[in-house]
Amino acid sequence: GEDVEQSLFLSVREGDSSVINCTYTDSSSTYLYWYKQEPGAGLQLLTYIFSNMDMKQDQRLTVLLNKKDKHLSLRIADTQTGDSAIYFCAERDAGNMLTFGGGTRLMVKP
Amino acid sequence: DSGVTQTPKHLITATGQRVTLRCSPRSGDLSVYWYQQSLDQGLQFLIQYYNGEERAKGNILERFSAQQFPDLHSELNLSSLELGDSALYFCASSGGNYQETQYFGPGTRLLVL
Numbered sequence: 001g002e003d004v005e006q007s008l009f010l011s012v013r014e015g016d017s018s019v020i021n022c023t024y025t026d027s028s029s030t031y032l033y034w035y036k037q038e039p040g041a042g043l044q045l046l047t048y049i050f051s052n053m054d055m056k057q058d059q060r061l062t063v064l065l066n067k068k069d070k071h072l073s074l075r076i077a078d079t080q081t082g083d084s085a086i087y088f089c090a091e092r093d094a095g096n097m098l099t100f101g102g103g104t105r106l107m108v109k110p
Numbered sequence: 111d112s113g114v115t116q117t118p119k120h121l122i123t124a125t126g127q128r129v130t131l132r133c134s135p136r137s138g139d140l141s142v143y144w145y146q147q148s149l150d151q152g153l154q155f156l157i158q159y160y161n162g163e164e165r166a167k168g169n170i171l172e173r174f175s176a177q178q179f180p181d182l183h184s185e186l187n188l189s190s191l192e193l194g195d196s197a198l199y200f201c202a203s204s205g206g207n208y209q210e211t212q213y214f215g216p217g218t219r220l221l222v223l
Contacts (some may be wrong), residue, residue: 042112100152
């Protein structure tokens with residue numbers, strides 16, 4: 001079955017860039033997503049990328065997709081303390097089912 | 111605010127009981143999805159409904175069931191509850207159009223004692 005892997009934890013200083021990585025196994029993925037979850041809150045859609053693209057930029061967020069290696073990354077420029085949260089990547093298959101990674105907890109130190 | 115609403119926000123109940131979680135999708139969305147988030151299993155897809163019909167099933171236990179009503183709101187019924195059912199239950203909705211991006215509600219936190 002599909003598998004999505006993320007590292008558990010990332011710590012950065014305020015103002016630095018954060019890069020959160022994700023690998024997936026399903027080659028039939030159509031879209032790949034990044035969601036943000038703050039403590040006690042739901043999942044907020046941050047951005048997504050279509051599987052035939054290799055890069056998407058949205059303000060401070062840059063998504064890079066390497067289809068050959070099945071590797072997805074989310075770069076957050078000028079990381080702020082308000083960016084501290086858990087970030088989930090998810091792949092969507094042809095049947096529109098989402099498979100989520102385990103989440104990466106981002107801690108931003110002032 | 112995603113536009114997806116879920117009630118109740120919190121629910122505390124005892125083992126063996128039955129509860130119903132409710133979800134209202136974003137205006138115009140036809141698809142509703144249910145997910146369970148627990149510490150040991152992460153975020154798992156349970157079931158999807160599209161315009162009142164079941165469309166896809168994931169790791170949903172037989173003790174759990176769901177339905178989508180003509181007004182497109184959905185309910186997730188959890189019965190014979192066990193301690194291990196304690197989790198955050200999320201509902202998401204999508205338009206049913208080609209893009210199919212899922213927008214999540216704030217979740218219902220279920221605690222089974």
